[in-house]
Amino acid sequence: MPKTLQTRLVEFAASLRNAGAIRSADVEHAFSTVARHRCVREFRHGPTRIRVSQHELPSDEVLDLIYSHRSLLTSTGQDGDPPSSSSAPTLMARMLDALDLRPGMRVLEIGAGTGYNAALISAITGGPVVTVEAGEATAQSAAESIRRLDLEHRVRVVHGDGYLGAPSEPPFDRVVVTCGVAGVSPHWLDQLIPGGMILAPVAHGGVHPVLAVRSGGDVVSAKVLLWADFMPAAGPLRPADLVSHDPADYLPSAPATRIADASPARGNADYHDLWVFLAAHDPRITRAYMADDSVNTAAGACALRTPRGTAWVQDDGSITFTGESRVPEELRTLVRAWVSSGRPALTRFTATLSLTMSKQPLWVPCKWMVSS
Numbered sequence: 001m002p003k004t005l006q007t008r009l010v011e012f013a014a015s016l017r018n019a020g021a022i023r024s025a026d027v028e029h030a031f032s033t034v035a036r037h038r039c040v041r042e043f044r045h046g047p048t049r050i051r052v053s054q055h056e057l058p059s060d061e062v063l064d065l066i067y068s069h070r071s072l073l074t075s076t077g078q079d080g081d082p083p084s085s086s087s088a089p090t091l092m093a094r095m096l097d098a099l100d101l102r103p104g105m106r107v108l109e110i111g112a113g114t115g116y117n118a119a120l121i122s123a124i125t126g127g128p129v130v131t132v133e134a135g136e137a138t139a140q141s142a143a144e145s146i147r148r149l150d151l152e153h154r155v156r157v158v159h160g161d162g163y164l165g166a167p168s169e170p171p172f173d174r175v176v177v178t179c180g181v182a183g184v185s186p187h188w189l190d191q192l193i194p195g196g197m198i199l200a201p202v203a204h205g206g207v208h209p210v211l212a213v214r215s216g217g218d219v220v221s222a223k224v225l226l227w228a229d230f231m232p233a234a235g236p237l238r239p240a241d242l243v244s245h246d247p248a249d250y251l252p253s254a255p256a257t258r259i260a261d262a263s264p265a266r267g268n269a270d271y272h273d274l275w276v277f278l279a280a281h282d283p284r285i286t287r288a289y290m291a292d293d294s295v296n297t298a299a300g301a302c303a304l305r306t307p308r309g310t311a312w313v314q315d316d317g318s319i320t321f322t323g324e325s326r327v328p329e330e331l332r333t334l335v336r337a338w339v340s341s342g343r344p345a346l347t348r349f350t351a352t353l354s355l356t357m358s359k360q361p362l363w364v365p366c367k368w369m370v371s372s
Contacts, residue, residue, distance in 0.1 A: 003060070005035065005057065008063060008067055009031070009032045009033065009034075009035065009067070010032045011067075012031060012032070012036075012067040012089075013028045013029075013030075013031035013032035014028075014032075015069070016028070016031055016069070016089055016090060016093045019069065019090055021069075021089070021090040021091075021093040021094050021097075022093045022097065023097050024097055026101070026124045027093055027096045027097050027120075027124060029123070029124075030096070030120045030121075030123035030124050031089070031093065031120065033123055034116065034119045034120050034123050034149065035149070036066050036067060036086070036089075036116055037052055037058055037062075037063060037066045037067075038054065038145060038148045038149055039086065039114040039115050039116040039119065039142075039145040039148075039149070040052050040066060040072060040074060040086060040114055040116075041054065041074075041141060041144075042074065043065075043066075043072040043073055043074050043086070044072075044073040044074075044076070045065060050062060050065070052066070054148060068089075069088060069089055069090050070088060071085050071086060071087050071088040071091075072085060072086040072114075073085045074086055074113070074114055074141075075135070075137070075138060083231055084113055084114075084135060084138045084231070085113065085231060086113055086114045086116055087113070087117070087178060087230070091226070091228055092116075092117055092120065094226055095176065095199060095210060095226065096117075096120060096121070096124065098199060098210070098212065098225050098226065099121075099174050099176055099197070099199055100197075101121065101124045101125050101174065102125065102173075103125055103126050103127070104125060104126065104127045105125045105127050105173040105174060106127050106128050106129075106169075106171070106172045106173050106174075107121050107125060107127070107128075107129045107130075107172060107173065107174045107175070107176065108129075108130050108131075108132070108165060108166055108169070108170075108172040108174070108175045108176075108188070108191065109121065109129060109130070109131035109132070109175075109176050109177075109178065110131075110132055110162035110165070110175065110176070110177040110178065110179065110181075110188070110200075110233075110237075111131075111132070111133065111134075111162060111177060111178035111179040111233070112131040112132065112133035112138065112139060112142035112157050113133070113138065113142065113178060114141065114142060114145055115131070115141075115142035115143070115144075115145035115146050115149075115155070115157065116145065117131075117176075117178060118131040118142070118146065118155050118157075119145070119146065119149050119151055119155065121176070122151055122154045122155050126154070127154070128154055128155075128156070128169075129154060129155045129156070130155075130156050130158060130166045130169045130172075131155065131156070131157050131158070132158045132159075132160050132161075132162045132164075132165065132166060133157060133158070133159055133160075133162075134159075134160070134161060134162055134233070134234045134235060135159075135234075136159050139157055139158070139159035140159070142157045143157040156169075161235055161236070162177075162179075162185075162233065162235075162237060163185045163187065163235060163236045163237050163360060164185070164187050165185060165187040165188050165190075165191045166191065167187065167191070169191070170190070170191035170192075171191060171192065171193045171196075172191055172192055172193065172196065173192075173193055173196050174196060174197055174198075174199070175188045175191070175192060175196070175197075175198040175199070175200075176198075176199045176200075177198070177199065177200035177201060177233075178201075178230065179201070179230050179231055179232065179233040179237070180201050180202075180203060180208035180229070180230035180231060180232045180233060180238065181200055181201065181202055181203065181208075181233045181237040181238055181362075182202070182203050182233075182237065182238045182239060182242035182243050182362055182364065183202060183203075183237075183242065183353070183356065183362030183363050183364035183365075184198055184200055184202070184213050184220070184222075184353065184362060184363040184364075185236075185237065185362060185363075186355065186361060186362075186363060189213075189215050189220065189363070192215070195214075196214075197212055197213065197214055198212070198213040198214075199211070199212055199213075199225070200213060201228050201229070201230045202222070202364075202365065203238070203242070203243050204276065204279050204280075204365070205275055205276070205278065205279025205285045205286060205287070205302065206279075206285070206286035206287030206288070206301075206302075206303075207227075207228070207229045207275070207287055208228055208229050208230045209224050209225075209226065209227055209228060209276060209346060210224070210225050210226040210227075210228050211223065211224055211225065211351070211365075212225050213353070213363070219352065220352070220353040220363050221350060221351065221352055221353065222350065222351045222353060222365060223347075223349070223350045223351075224276060224346050224347055224348075224349040224350070224351075225347065227268075227272040227276075227346060236360035236362075237362070239358070239360075239362075242356065242362065242364060250289050250290060250291040251288060251289065251290050251291060251305075251310060251322070252291055253290065253291050253292045253294060254290075254294070254322040254323065255294070255322065256290075256294040256295050256320050256321065256322050257320065257321055257322075257325075257328075258318050258319075258320045259318060259319045259320070259321070259328060259332075260317070260318050261317050261318070262313070262317065262318055262319040262328070262332055262335070263313050263314075263317050263318070263319065263332075263335045264317065264335075264339060264343070265313065265315060265317065265335075266315065266316070266317060267315060268315065269345075270315075270343070271300055271302070271315040272346055273338075273343065273344065273345050273346045274302070274313065274335065274338050274343075275302045275346075276346040276349055277334075277337075277338045277341070277344060277346075277349075278302065278304075278313070278331075278334050278335075278338070280349060280351075280368035281334055281337065281368075282304065282334060284304055284305055284306055285302065285303070285304055285305075285334075286303060286305050287301045287302065287303065288301060288303035288305050288310055288312065289301060290322075294322075295312055295320050295322070296314070296320075297312065299314040299315055299316055299318075300312060300313060300314035300315045302314075304327060304330060304331040304334070306323075306327055306330075308323050308324045308326070308327055309321055309322050309323015309324045309327040310322055310323060310327065311327045311328040311330070311331040313331055313335060319331055319332065319335075341370065344370045348370050348371050349368060349369070349370060349371075350368070350369050350370075350371055351365035351366070351367060351368050351369070352365070352366060352367040352369075353365055353366060354366040
C-alpha cells in the first residue's frame with residue numbers, strides 16, 4: 001500500500017534520528033513537517049535528470065530518492081549560475097542541531113539552494129529567515145519553493161552577493177553558511193548580535209569542515225564542529241589565493257608506490273580526525289586526485305602535495321606516493337605527530353582567525369590549537 005505523505009515525512013525524520021543526525025525534538029519535528037519534494041523541481045540521479053511534478057504527488061520511486069539521506073544535484077551550472085544542490089539531509093540535520101536554534105530567533109542563511117534549509121529553519125524558530133543566493137535562477141527557484149510552502153511571510157529570498165550578507169535586515173541571532181567559503185565575511189560579524197554565532201564550512205586541507213565562529217572584543221575564534229564538504233562559493237567568499245589546489249585539477253599520470261601499515265587511521269572517523277590535524281600542521285595538505293587510477297583516491301584523497309611529488313594517506317592505513325621517496329616520509333612524520341598527540345578528534349580543534357589585508361577581506365584561521 002502506498003505511503004501517505006505524512007507517514008513518509010515522519011519516517012524520514014525518524015530515520016535521521018536513528019542515524020544519529022538529529023538530537024533535538026524541534027529539528028525532528030521540522031523534518032517531519034517540511035516537504036522536501038516541494039523544494040525540488042528537478043535533480044540528477046546518475047546520468048538521469050528527474051523532473052519533480054509540483055502539480056501532483058510524484059511517484060513513490062521519485063519520493064524514495066528525495067526522502068533519502070542523499071544530496072540532490074539540482075543544477076550543474078550550465079545555465080550560467082554556480083552549480084547548486086540540496087545537501088545531504090544528515091548533514092543539514094547536524095548543522096541545524098549545532099545552530100542551537102530557539103523560537104523567535106532571526107537567522108541569516110548564505111546560500112539558499114532549493115530553499116529547503118531555510119524552510120526547516122523557519123519551522124524551528126517561527127522567526128524571520130533571510131536567505132541570500134548568488135545565482136539568479138537558483139534564487140528565483142528557491143523563492144518559488146518558499147511560495148509553494150506558504151512561507152513568504154517568514155522567509156525572504158535575496159538574490160545577491162553573500163559576502164555582503166543582508167545589510168538592511170540585521171541584527172541576526174545566527175548566520176549559517178551552506179557553501180564552501182575561504183573565510184568569514186566581516187559583514188556577517190557586523191550583522192550578528194553580541195553573543196551570536198556563525199556556522200560556516202571553511203576551506204581547510206581541500207575540504208570544508210564546519211566551524212562555529214564567535215566574536216569577543218577584538219578576537220574572532222572558531223571551533224570545528226562537523227566534518228563536511230560543500231560546493232564552493234562564488235566571488236569574494238572564495239578568492240583563489242586563499243584556497244589550496246583545486247581538487248578538479250587532476251595530477252598527471254605517474255608511477256605510484258604503496259606503503260602498507262603507514263598510518264593507524266582506519267575508517268571515516270579516524271581518517272577525518274587525521275585530515276583536520278594534518279591540514280592544521282602543514283598548509284600543503286589538500287585533497288588531490290590522479291588523472292588515472294594508479295592511486296585509489298576512493299580510499300582517501302587527503303594528500304601532501306609538493307613540487308617533488310605527492311603522497312596520499314588512506315583509510316586502510318597505507319600511504320601511496322608519486323615522485324621522490326622523501327615526500328611520504330614527510331607525511332609519515334605528520335601522521336606520527338597525530339598519534340603522539342593522542343589522536344585528537346576534529347571536534348577538539350579550535351582556531352584564532354585573522355583578517356586578510358585585501359580589497360574584500362575575510363576572517364581566516366591563522367592559528368590552530370587542540371583543546372584539552
